[in-house]
Amino acid sequence: MTxxxxxxxxxxxxxxxxxxxxALAEGRAVxxxxxxxxxxxESAGTxxxxxxxxxxxIETMAIxxxxxxxxxxxxxxxxx
Amino acid sequence: xxxxxxxxxxxxxxGPIPVTVPVVTTWIIMAxxxxxxxxxxxxxxxxxxxxxxxxxxxxxxIEQQIYETTRAPGRRxxxxxxxxFIFLVVANLSxxxxxxxxPTAHIETTGALAxxxxxxxHYCGIRSRGLFGYLGSFAKPTILMLPLNLVSSVTxxxxxxxxxxGNIMSGEFVIGIxxxxxxxxxxxxLMLLEMLTGLVQAYIFTVLAAVFISAATGSAEAG
Numbered sequence: 001m002t003x004x005x006x007x008x009x010x011x012x013x014x015x016x017x018x019x020x021x022x023a024l025a026e027g028r029a030v031x032x033x034x035x036x037x038x039x040x041x042e043s044a045g046t047x048x049x050x051x052x053x054x055x056x057x058i059e060t061m062a063i064x065x066x067x068x069x070x071x072x073x074x075x076x077x078x079x080x
Numbered sequence: 081x082x083x084x085x086x087x088x089x090x091x092x093x094x095g096p097i098p099v100t101v102p103v104v105t106t107w108i109i110m111a112x113x114x115x116x117x118x119x120x121x122x123x124x125x126x127x128x129x130x131x132x133x134x135x136x137x138x139x140x141x142i143e144q145q146i147y148e149t150t151r152a153p154g155r156r157x158x159x160x161x162x163x164x165f166i167f168l169v170v171a172n173l174s175x176x177x178x179x180x181x182x183p184t185a186h187i188e189t190t191g192a193l194a195x196x197x198x199x200x201x202h203y204c205g206i207r208s209r210g211l212f213g214y215l216g217s218f219a220k221p222t223i224l225m226l227p228l229n230l231v232s233s234v235t236x237x238x239x240x241x242x243x244x245x246g247n248i249m250s251g252e253f254v255i256g257i258x259x260x261x262x263x264x265x266x267x268x269x270l271m272l273l274e275m276l277t278g279l280v281q282a283y284i285f286t287v288l289a290a291v292f293i294s295a296a297t298g299s300a301e302a303g
Contacts, residue, residue, distance in 0.1 A: 049149075053284060053288065066246050075084065
């Protein structure tokens with residue numbers, strides 16, 4: 001297995017496994033927000049604003065994995 | 081192999097400094113926004129006409145959002161955060177124009193914006209609490225939190241940078257890949273989704289900047 005193949009595999013593993021955690025977390029967050037909006041429709045504005053910021057925070061983890069995958073593919077220090 | 085999204089092509093060199101495409105795009109956006117703002121506010125009237133009314137709605141909406149986020153009068157942070165938001169919206173949506181690459185899809189632009197937020201956070205904190213009061217706020221609630229607070233002030237700037245860059249760049253990347261796989265009109269729904277992502281990310285960047293600044297000034301704790 002060459003270094004290039006290992007890098008491609010590493011990128012695929014980083015993105016696929018890195019997406020699992022944020023996906024579950026975003027599902028939970030949206031479900032909780034839906035529940036809260038269903039109970040208190042009048043506070044939907046505050047809830048959705050907080051939800052968006054929270055989702056962005058969670059999504060950052062997946063984006064980190066994506067950036068690591070891009071670094072491995074395009075800026076790998078071990079491939080010249 | 082496709083072109084790396086981490087490298088921007090150089091337009092020209094100003095002495096030893098290479099000037100890249102995103103920098104030139106940023107200059108064009110800055111010029112358009114400045115000229116637009118100058119033209120829009122040239123003849124202000126007490127009874128607003130249509131254009132002035134739209135801009136007043138925009139400004140008061142941003143101010144209201146800042147107030148709801150920080151629970152402090154929004155007028156003081158309005159110049160910084162309003163400019164940041166409008167610039168980010170235009171920059172994120174600029175990739176909808178043919179031939180234009182969004183400057184926020186390159187890590188230098190988002191890094192510069194995150195540095196602006198980093199320095200203005202500390203400036204606002206020092207201005208509202210005094211130098212020693214602000215430095216002391218890092219050691220609260222206990223002295224054990226000092227290293228964590230110091231690290232978090234750097235890492236949240238880093239995550240601000242990477243979040244915006246990753247979202248916008250990955251959107252463009254996916255559109256490029258789909259366009260190379262499928263036909264002409266297939267990426268259009270993805271482009272619409274990307275425009276929504278651009279708006280949401282501009283909003284999130286601004287809200288997070290407001291949260292960081294209000295946490296540094298201590299108005300969030302009081303309110």
